[in-house]
Amino acid sequence: MKVFRLKAIIPLSLLLVFSGLVYLLLLDGIVRLGIEFIGSQITGARVDIEAVEARPLSGRIVIRGLQAANPNELMTNMVEIEELVADLRLAPLLQKKVVVDTMVIRGVRFGTPRTESGALSRKEQSTGEPARRVAAWIRDLPIPEFSFEGLSETVDISSLETDSLATVIAARGIIAAADSFREGWTAQVQALNVRSEIDTARALAGRLQGINLRGLNLRRINEIKNTLSSANGFMRTLQRKGEDLGDLRGSIETGIGDLRQRVVSLDDTRGIDQDYARGLLRIPSIEAPDIGPALFGEMARERIQPALNILDTIEKYAPPGLDPKRKPGPKRLRMAGSSAEYPRRESHPRFLLAYGEFTLILGEENRPEEYLLTINGLNSDPEVYGRPTGFTFERTSGGAGDRVINASGVLDHTSSPSRDSIEVSLTGAGMGKVALGSLGGYLDLGIGEAGISLVRTGDGLDATLRWECPEVRWESTGERSEIEAFVWQTLSSMREVSVVATISGTSGEQRFTVESNVSSELSRALRRQLGEQIDRAEARVRSEVDQRIREYESQARAEVAAVVSGIEGRLSELQAQYDEARTELEARLKSITDRLPSGIIPPSCP
Amino acid sequence: MPILALIRKLLKTLNSDGTPGQVAAGIAIGAVLGLTPINNLHNLILLGIALITRVSLSGVFLGWMLFIPAGFLLDPLFHGIGERLLFETSALTSLWEKWYNTPVVALTNFNNTVVLGSFLVWLVLFLPVYFLSRVGVEQYRTHLYDRVANMKFIKALKASKLYKVYRLFKPDMS
Numbered sequence: 001m002k003v004f005r006l007k008a009i010i011p012l013s014l015l016l017v018f019s020g021l022v023y024l025l026l027l028d029g030i031v032r033l034g035i036e037f038i039g040s041q042i043t044g045a046r047v048d049i050e051a052v053e054a055r056p057l058s059g060r061i062v063i064r065g066l067q068a069a070n071p072n073e074l075m076t077n078m079v080e081i082e083e084l085v086a087d088l089r090l091a092p093l094l095q096k097k098v099v100v101d102t103m104v105i106r107g108v109r110f111g112t113p114r115t116e117s118g119a120l121s122r123k124e125q126s127t128g129e130p131a132r133r134v135a136a137w138i139r140d141l142p143i144p145e146f147s148f149e150g151l152s153e154t155v156d157i158s159s160l161e162t163d164s165l166a167t168v169i170a171a172r173g174i175i176a177a178a179d180s181f182r183e184g185w186t187a188q189v190q191a192l193n194v195r196s197e198i199d200t201a202r203a204l205a206g207r208l209q210g211i212n213l214r215g216l217n218l219r220r221i222n223e224i225k226n227t228l229s230s231a232n233g234f235m236r237t238l239q240r241k242g243e244d245l246g247d248l249r250g251s252i253e254t255g256i257g258d259l260r261q262r263v264v265s266l267d268d269t270r271g272i273d274q275d276y277a278r279g280l281l282r283i284p285s286i287e288a289p290d291i292g293p294a295l296f297g298e299m300a301r302e303r304i305q306p307a308l309n310i311l312d313t314i315e316k317y318a319p320p321g322l323d324p325k326r327k328p329g330p331k332r333l334r335m336a337g338s339s340a341e342y343p344r345r346e347s348h349p350r351f352l353l354a355y356g357e358f359t360l361i362l363g364e365e366n367r368p369e370e371y372l373l374t375i376n377g378l379n380s381d382p383e384v385y386g387r388p389t390g391f392t393f394e395r396t397s398g399g400a401g402d403r404v405i406n407a408s409g410v411l412d413h414t415s416s417p418s419r420d421s422i423e424v425s426l427t428g429a430g431m432g433k434v435a436l437g438s439l440g441g442y443l444d445l446g447i448g449e450a451g452i453s454l455v456r457t458g459d460g461l462d463a464t465l466r467w468e469c470p471e472v473r474w475e476s477t478g479e480r481s482e483i484e485a486f487v488w489q490t491l492s493s494m495r496e497v498s499v500v501a502t503i504s505g506t507s508g509e510q511r512f513t514v515e516s517n518v519s520s521e522l523s524r525a526l527r528r529q530l531g532e533q534i535d536r537a538e539a540r541v542r543s544e545v546d547q548r549i550r551e552y553e554s555q556a557r558a559e560v561a562a563v564v565s566g567i568e569g570r571l572s573e574l575q576a577q578y579d580e581a582r583t584e585l586e587a588r589l590k591s592i593t594d595r596l597p598s599g600i601i602p603p604s605c606p
Numbered sequence: 607m608p609i610l611a612l613i614r615k616l617l618k619t620l621n622s623d624g625t626p627g628q629v630a631a632g633i634a635i636g637a638v639l640g641l642t643p644i645n646n647l648h649n650l651i652l653l654g655i656a657l658i659t660r661v662s663l664s665g666v667f668l669g670w671m672l673f674i675p676a677g678f679l680l681d682p683l684f685h686g687i688g689e690r691l692l693f694e695t696s697a698l699t700s701l702w703e704k705w706y707n708t709p710v711v712a713l714t715n716f717n718n719t720v721v722l723g724s725f726l727v728w729l730v731l732f733l734p735v736y737f738l739s740r741v742g743v744e745q746y747r748t749h750l751y752d753r754v755a756n757m758k759f760i761k762a763l764k765a766s767k768l769y770k771v772y773r774l775f776k777p778d779m780s
Contacts, residue, residue, distance in 0.1 A: 003659055004659055005658060005659065005660055012654075094709035094710050094712065094713065095706075095707060095708070095709050095712040096713060097712075324692075324693070324699065324702075329718045329719065329720060330718075332643055334643045334677065334678060334681055335681035335684075335720050336720070337681075337689075337718050337719035337723075338693075339715075339718045339719070340692045340706075340718075341706065341717065342703035342706040342707065342717070344703055
């Protein structure tokens with residue numbers, strides 16, 4: 001029987017060719033939908049493309065009119081690209097890998113308006129995940145409030161609940177722990193039963209004392225031998241009991257040490273309560289290290305966030321390591337399952353942009369600035385690629401604007417932990433405005449210089465941001481109290497502002513400092529004007545808190561002292577009785593054995 | 607319409623095979639389309655094999671339809687098998703790594719738990735499905751075909767235009 005339908009092969013081949021042609025005709029649309037979908041998953045907002053031209057034989061893809069909406073401002077584009085030309089290698093496509101030899105982008109603009117909202121109709125759970133993670137990291141930076149309202153209020157901490165004070169809670173805990181400790185050690189001493197051993201030792205010593213060594217006969221010798229043997233055996237029991245008593249004493253001393261430590265730590269807890277009560281009054285700190293973050297913290301937070309967003313997105317899509325990676329399977333009617341990826345050093349990364357050159361246009365429409373961004377080795381599997389990704393961003397001669405932004409960076413994810421370093425400098429640019437909280441006004445930083453230097457190793461960040469603004473303006477927008485008016489007067493006389501902010505640490509342990517000539521000057525002025533008033537208010541708060549917690553603190557200290565003294569007295573008494581009984585028994589035993597002929601002394605006796 | 611003529615000629619050629627063995631082979635191959643997620647390279651290859659060999663295309667279609675519900679129902683099982691093989695059997699990791707980085711093979715999606723699990727289940731079921739289908743077709747033709755053919759409903763159906771369309775796909779019984 002024939003196996004093949006020979007007559008079908010030619011029509012089938014023709015149909016296959018026809019299908020291929022249809023696919024090629026639809027290829028542009030397929031590529032466009034693919035890029036729009038993947039792009040929107042990364043950014044968390046719509047990505048729209050006007051046209052795509054895919055040339056499968058040469059591996060060239062041309063994208064025109066790409067708009068990626070800003071997820072935080074949906075009627076604005078985060079980026080708009082006039083034209084993108086990418087040259088792909090074809091062979092890696094057979095491994096489902098995209099290797100782009102060169103990519104040239106022209107006409108990149110930022111913050112352009114949109115005609116339609118950039119909101120996604122349906123968001124996946126992982127959509128925009130890096131941006132959310134960075135937002136959480138940034139939100140946890142400790143930035144104090146800049147307000148002087150507290151100074152105008154009378155010192156009243158009636159809203160402070162005594163039961164909620166940390167010292168009161170700790171003191172109650174100590175009393176309970178001391179009670180429980182007393183019950184515990186009493187039970188342990190009873191279980192050890194040293195008293196009965198002491199009584200037995202005394203009785204034995206009495207029996208030994210009553211032994212008469214005159215007129216010995218065989219029966220008497222045997223009785224003496226038995227008494228000596230049992231006394232000697234009991235000495236060993238007594239010795240073990242003594243060791244047990246020593247162990248118990250050791251564990252009790254450890255417990256006493258813990259209790260004493262808890263009592264000592266009440267001093268620290270008192271400090272926490274005083275800070276808490278001070279916070280309720282909203283008395284502003286007038287120290288420069290606190291004023292700096294309060295004034296410029298928000299500004300630093302806003303400036304660092306985009307850089308961290310980019311780094312986190314790259315980290316998510318280009319993690320270090322060669323281990324198999326698990327990803328959710330493709331969306332389909334059937335169950336998606338999980339897909340495994342197996343990066344291999346000798347192979348290509350799943351995505352690689354060997355070299356990219358992007359011409360970007362920034363600034364206002366009538367004063368555009370032209371920049372050139374070059375990227376080397378942007379890839380999805382850094383350990384497979386084996387080299388770090390580098391980029392430079394610099395102003396070219398084109399454009400009329402005065403602003404100059406330069407940036408460069410190296411993103412090294414070739415081994416764990418990944419290490420990213422970025423340097424950005426900005427000159428001749430508007431530095432923006434800083435809101436001045438309850439002071440009712442803004443600080444317009446004017447034209448100045450700024451820079452960011454950032455190193456991220458794993459989860460740890462070490463970033464420095466600086467601003468140098470030679471001509472600032474202070475914009476008043478509201479009424480002020482007397483103190484605020486004084487602060488305003490101090491600030492508004494300043495013309496130059498320099499700020500250096502450092503952000504460092506790992507997630508959950510962020511450290512944030514801001515140094516500025518503004519905060520130093522303001523701190524000095526406030527110290528002169530308000531130092532005494534603030535010191536008085538703080539003293540009142542301390543006194544009020546001390547008064548509330550004093551009783552509980554004393555109770556805890558007294559309870560611990562009583563328990564410790566009781567235990568120590570009881571243990572010393574027991575130890576003394578034990579030592580006395582043992583010494584007496586040993587002496588009696590020795591006295592008898594010294595007087596007996598050696599043949600009568602049982603071999604177990606010393 | 608040269609394309610329609612081409613398709614008509616193709617179907618006529620394809621429908622010329624209808625022995626119980628050919629129908630059973632068609633059902634066994636069609637089962638893969640139902641059991642595994644459809645949009646995968648192995649399905650295209652097996653469909654191509656079905657088209658150029660003399661298996662019954664009606665059988666392929668029937669097998670596909672019969673096994674679609676089974677595919678949906680057994681997806682958790684397929685996922686479990688794939689999970690075990692892809693993620694929990696370290697001895698196989700080097701094999702998957704090689705496949706994943708081999709041109710064309712990488713396009714099979716065998717790195718997906720459901721695709722791999724369902725394909726392996728189909729491989730195991732291929733021969734049982736073939737033999738059971740063959741016996742079933744023989745029994746049907748011996749004992750049921752005449753009775754079914756004489757049913758009023760079937761006669762009415764045969765007279766309808768729909769049946770003419772169906773004949774395009776019916777295997778030639780001669």
